[in-house]
Amino acid sequence: MSGSLVLSIVTFIYGLAGFLYICAWIFRKELLGRVATWIALTGLVGNTVGILVRWVESYQLGIGHAPFSNLYESLVFFAWVIVLIYLIIERRIANNIIGAFATPIACLVMAYASLKPGIPSAIQPLIPALKSNWLIAHVITCFIGYAAFALAFVISGMYLMKKGRDDEQNLKAKITKFLTLFVFAALFSRVLFISDWALAFLVAVPICLGFFGIVFLVRNMPAEFKTRLLDRFPEPRALDELGYQLILLGFLFLSIGIISGAVWANSAWGRYWGWDPKETWSLITWFVYATLLHARLTRGWHGRRIAYLSMIGFAAVVFTYFGVNLLPGLHSYGSF
Amino acid sequence: MSNPVTAADPFSKIWNFFTSVKLTIVLLLSLATTSIIGTLIPQNEDPQAYFQAFGGVLYQLFNLLDLFDMYHSWWFQLLIILLTANIIVCSIDRMSSSRRILFVRNPSFNLARFRNLKQRQEFASEGTSQQLKDVYQTFIARRFRHNQVEATENGFAIFGEKGRWTRFGVYTVHLSVVLLLIGGLIGSIFGFDGFVNIGEGESARSIRLRSKPQIMQLDFAIRCDDFDVSFYDTGAPKEFRSSLTILEQGRPVLKKDIIVNDPLRYKGISFYQSSYGSLPSNEVVLNITSNNTGKVYKNNAVMNQPLQLAENLGTFEIKEFLQSAKFKGHDIGEAYIGILTPPGGEPIQVTLPLRFPTFDKMRKGNLVIAVVGQVPRFYTGLQVAKDPGVWVVYSGFILMIIGCYITFFMSHQQICIEIADTGKTRQIIVAGTANKNKTGMQTKIDGIAEKLNQFNDMA
Numbered sequence: 001m002s003g004s005l006v007l008s009i010v011t012f013i014y015g016l017a018g019f020l021y022i023c024a025w026i027f028r029k030e031l032l033g034r035v036a037t038w039i040a041l042t043g044l045v046g047n048t049v050g051i052l053v054r055w056v057e058s059y060q061l062g063i064g065h066a067p068f069s070n071l072y073e074s075l076v077f078f079a080w081v082i083v084l085i086y087l088i089i090e091r092r093i094a095n096n097i098i099g100a101f102a103t104p105i106a107c108l109v110m111a112y113a114s115l116k117p118g119i120p121s122a123i124q125p126l127i128p129a130l131k132s133n134w135l136i137a138h139v140i141t142c143f144i145g146y147a148a149f150a151l152a153f154v155i156s157g158m159y160l161m162k163k164g165r166d167d168e169q170n171l172k173a174k175i176t177k178f179l180t181l182f183v184f185a186a187l188f189s190r191v192l193f194i195s196d197w198a199l200a201f202l203v204a205v206p207i208c209l210g211f212f213g214i215v216f217l218v219r220n221m222p223a224e225f226k227t228r229l230l231d232r233f234p235e236p237r238a239l240d241e242l243g244y245q246l247i248l249l250g251f252l253f254l255s256i257g258i259i260s261g262a263v264w265a266n267s268a269w270g271r272y273w274g275w276d277p278k279e280t281w282s283l284i285t286w287f288v289y290a291t292l293l294h295a296r297l298t299r300g301w302h303g304r305r306i307a308y309l310s311m312i313g314f315a316a317v318v319f320t321y322f323g324v325n326l327l328p329g330l331h332s333y334g335s336f
Numbered sequence: 337m338s339n340p341v342t343a344a345d346p347f348s349k350i351w352n353f354f355t356s357v358k359l360t361i362v363l364l365l366s367l368a369t370t371s372i373i374g375t376l377i378p379q380n381e382d383p384q385a386y387f388q389a390f391g392g393v394l395y396q397l398f399n400l401l402d403l404f405d406m407y408h409s410w411w412f413q414l415l416i417i418l419l420t421a422n423i424i425v426c427s428i429d430r431m432s433s434s435r436r437i438l439f440v441r442n443p444s445f446n447l448a449r450f451r452n453l454k455q456r457q458e459f460a461s462e463g464t465s466q467q468l469k470d471v472y473q474t475f476i477a478r479r480f481r482h483n484q485v486e487a488t489e490n491g492f493a494i495f496g497e498k499g500r501w502t503r504f505g506v507y508t509v510h511l512s513v514v515l516l517l518i519g520g521l522i523g524s525i526f527g528f529d530g531f532v533n534i535g536e537g538e539s540a541r542s543i544r545l546r547s548k549p550q551i552m553q554l555d556f557a558i559r560c561d562d563f564d565v566s567f568y569d570t571g572a573p574k575e576f577r578s579s580l581t582i583l584e585q586g587r588p589v590l591k592k593d594i595i596v597n598d599p600l601r602y603k604g605i606s607f608y609q610s611s612y613g614s615l616p617s618n619e620v621v622l623n624i625t626s627n628n629t630g631k632v633y634k635n636n637a638v639m640n641q642p643l644q645l646a647e648n649l650g651t652f653e654i655k656e657f658l659q660s661a662k663f664k665g666h667d668i669g670e671a672y673i674g675i676l677t678p679p680g681g682e683p684i685q686v687t688l689p690l691r692f693p694t695f696d697k698m699r700k701g702n703l704v705i706a707v708v709g710q711v712p713r714f715y716t717g718l719q720v721a722k723d724p725g726v727w728v729v730y731s732g733f734i735l736m737i738i739g740c741y742i743t744f745f746m747s748h749q750q751i752c753i754e755i756a757d758t759g760k761t762r763q764i765i766v767a768g769t770a771n772k773n774k775t776g777m778q779t780k781i782d783g784i785a786e787k788l789n790q791f792n793d794m795a
Contacts (some may be wrong), residue, residue: 025388063568125568128576128596128609241775248744259733268597268606270721271529272729273520275407287368289425291361298357316368327375 003054003067007076010050013043017154018104025100028228033096040083040103040260047080054123056107063125068139069085072121076111077139080107081147085246089151093242095234101154116193134264142257146317148250149289153314155243156307162233164305169206182208184315191323240303243310244296251289258282277327281320370415420517427510437504443750445495449769450752451469454768455778457785458502465491465755468762471791472753479784480751485681486660491756499749503771505742508735515732521599522725528552529723534560535615535715554630555791556603559584563612563714578716603723610739616657620672621669621709623693624652629700636711637674649703650652652686661687667693672707747772751781755790764788 017040024033054067067073079318086102126135163206185207190200218226234242273279275305292309295301301309353359362795377398386404402409461468469485472494476483530543530552539559542551559577568574576597582590582602592600599608618639625632626647639641642651654674663669671689673685678684686705689695693706713736751768766785770777 125574127571127572128574131575131595132597233375238775245773252443252740252744256737259737263730263733264597266726267599268608269610270599270606270719271723272726275374275379280371280375280407284368284371287364287371291368294360294364295355297360324375332435 003050003052003057003123005052006013006046006050007110007121008114010043010046010079011107011114013039013046014079014103014107017043018100018107019056019098021096021274021323025097026229028232033099036099036103037090039086039098043103043106044080044083044087047076047083050091051076051080058123060140061123063123064132065126066136067123068136069126069130069197070120070124072113072119074139074143075109075119076204076318078143078150078265079109079113081144082106082109085147085151085249089242089294093234093238095232097233098151098154098158101158105150105154112192117214125140129268132264132268134260134267136262138257138260141253141260144256145250145253146240146321148246148253148308149314151242151316152246152250152310155239155246156310158233159236159239159243159258159307160304162230162239173320178208182210184213187323188315188318191319191326240306243308245315246293247289251286254282254286254289258286278320278324281316281324284298285313285316288316342495351425351429351549352421355429357426359422360419360426363415363422367415367419370406370412373403375556376471377406378493380405380406383749387622392555408781420514423510423513427507431507431543434503436618438500443500445484445486445493445496445497445750445752447488447493447754449485450493450750450754450767451765453767453769455781456781458763458765459785459789460609460758460763461789462761465757465762468755468764471495472755475788476751476753479748488754488756490758491754491762493752493754496751499640499747502742502746503748505739505744508739509743510739511733512732512736512739515735516729519725519728519730519732520701522728527723530720531610531718532558532720533611533613533715533717534558536560536563536713537618538715539581543686554605555622556589557586558607558718559583560716563716565612565714576612576716578609578612578718579605580718588673591705598687604724606721608719608721609716610719612714613717615713615715617710617712617713618657619711620654621711622652622706623706624649625706627704638774645703648679649782650676650681652676652705658746661689663687663689668695674705675699676705678702743771745773749777749780 017036020032020036020039023029024031024036051067051073054073055064058064058067067079081105082102086099086106090096090099114121122259182204186197186201186204187201188206190197194200194203218229233239258279261282265274265279266272288309290305292301292313295309353430368620383399383404385397387412390398398609402411406412427600440732443541463471469492473483473485474792476494476496479498480499483493483494483496485494528545529543529547532540532543533541537560539557540554541557545548545552545707561581563579564575564576564577566574566577571686577593577594579596580600581588582600590600590602594600594607594609596609599606601607620637622635622637622643623632624635624645626649629649631647633646635643635645635653639654639657643651644651652674654672658671658673660667662668663675668687668689669691671687674686674688676684676686684699684701686696688705688707690707690710693708694704696704696706747770749768749770751766754765754767756763766781766788768777768781769783
């Protein structure tokens with residue numbers, strides 16, 4: 001069985017796990033949650049097997065290299081780390097509601113890798129620039145970092161859900177929120193799957209309406225439903241702390257990722273830093289999370305503000321990962 | 337403390353300005369947002385391209401703000417310098433204000449502080465005070481570097497402490513950032529960055545700098561003996577390989593094959609495989625047909641090197657290559673011009689067009705020469721760089737990783753086990769603090785309390 005086929009099946013396993021986690025959460029069935037955990041674990045094993053099979057296959061093709069060399073392979077590894085870290089968290093805090101948000105993301109990442117046109121899943125030989133021992137170290141550390149930030153993003157979202165409406169909100173804040181969401185929705189539609197700006201802004205409209213529709217529905221839900229949905233979320237304090245711990249993990253690995261990339265760049269091109277768009281965006285991400293850490297540790301920021309910063313940080317992560325392809329100018333990655 | 341002279345002192349004013357973490361946040365966010373500009377506008381391109389892309393007014397404005405090379409502009413550098421000053425001043429300020437916590441040889445413990453902790457574990461034991469003291473003290477000594485026992489009004493307390501040094505983690509990270517900037521500065525002052533193209537078989541003594549239009553002489557020569565490019569079946573490049581030799585006063589001193597990711601280093605200067613291109617060939621494959629015997633000889637001829645012909649037909653030497661050679665006023669395309677010297681005869685000029693391999697028959701000599709192939713010839717493009725600051729930067733990298741790990745995942749922990757004699761049983765309270773990750777510390781205290789309680793059952 002080929003690695004790509006295994007990985008396609010894993011996409012569905014993660015989807016199923018996500019579906020069961022959501023059912024367990026909404027219908028309050030602990031058994032479903034336990035089944036979901038086992039299915040997610042099966043998916044993780046399948047994901048591991050898929051990566052290993054791909055590794056072996058590349059050697060059979062005579063172009064042997066670690067399976068971390070292109071967008072498809074990095075996305076598959078990204079999903080693997082997300083599920084791995086999630087399962088560790090689930091075990092440590094004994095709460096499986098986060099799974100209702102984390103495993104669907106892993107499923108979407110895998111689906112994006114196999115369905116998006118222009119992401120070839122075939123095993124390709126390494127171009128000379130990628131033939132380096134730093135490749136494995138660089139990709140693994142970066143994606144552990146990205147996955148930790150992705151989960152921190154999920155947990156920040158859950159924190160905001162649990163905290164509910166911010167009572168002091170005025171009209172100006174509401175409009176700002178709406179516009180921010182709109183611009184980000186358009187930007188990321190363009191970055192991720194739409195090849196045209198006008199269409200991206202058009203698509204952002206239903207995304208925003210859908211989002212605010214759900215928010216409106218939840219707000220006007222009878223109070224008992226709302227409690228039924230939210231009461232088994234971890235406490236806001238616990239979510240805040242967990243998100244923060246994930247950001248610490250992510251920041252450490254993002255730093256190691258940038259550093260390994262710099263050392264690699266120095267051995268390949270004779271410079272450790274060149275303000276290439278990809279490098280610059282990884283540094284921007286680093287600045288955003290560094291701001292978050294300083295705001296929290298020395299200015300005592302907690303809760304909502306940290307949650308928003310964590311979301312902005314993750315937006316920077318996604319842009320570093322996908323958005324750089326949109327930017328003008330040559331960058332040296334493809335060429336040599 | 338409220339000395340009006342110090343308050344007005346300009347040095348203190350500046351110092352106080354830089355001690356603010358608000359400033360750090362403002363600077364980090366400014367660096368993050370302004371950095372975006374340089375990724376939207378391609379950097380360091382031809383001014384003409386910018387002029388065409390943005391039009392006159394915007395071009396003037398962007399040029400004024402240095403947006404075409406913004407990461408080296410005065411204002412971006414200023415932001416970096418401010419951040420550096422901010423990091424240094426903040427670190428010194430915080431270190432001196434918390435020196436009583438940081439620099440302690442024998443830590444002292446404050447019982448009242450532990451008694452006030454809300455999160456604690458309590459249980460009773462029937463063991464004697466002495467038994468408990470022995471067991472607990474060895475338990476604490478194994479887990480905490482410093483420990484001491486103090487008598488209390490109705491019993492005693494065992495204190496333990498470890499990881500005070502981890503408080504230096506954050507300063508390590510800050511130091512690492514400063515090292516990165518110092519390393520970058522050293523590199524930009526004492527280093528250079530350039531490139532050179534060397535044809536196969538040729539050598540170079542100078543390189544072209546990237547930052548300014550200038551040629552730099554090297555005090556040695558570098559020769560490219562060979563360049564090879566190989567491809568996969570898919571057509572994607574597989575490997576670029578240059579065989580290089582370093583020459584000191586014409587004598588080879590170092591030989592190395594370089595590929596991408598594996599440069600040659602000599603005297604602090606590194607040569608990286610960076611590009612390649614083809615040059616007009618200087619070696620051709622010739623078919624020489626002897627009219628005397630009818631035999632065909634296949635020979636390679638290198639430009640300007642006489643080739644001894646078989647059957648004692650003389651020598652032949654390729655002299656030059658013409659893009660469009662002329663014959664009796666007609667353009668016959670690419671051709672090699674050579675000199676044929678028969679034994680004892682006068683040299684004859686021979687024209688060998690690539691398009692017409694039988695062209696030389698027209699000369700009606702006793703041999704016919706035809707060019708049947710060209711040995712491709714390449715030049716290798718080398719990136720040449722010297723960066724004496726790189727080791728400072730690398731030490732910064734290592735310090736940053738170690739520092740982040742310490743700062744994020746290790747903490748200064750203190751624990752107190754108080755044993756109070758309440759007559760029949762001993763009441764035991766376990767409480768502890770950490771400067772970071774308080775929930776983690778609480779879990780740890782719970783675990784320790786549980787273990788201590790188990791000892792109790794065994795006793």
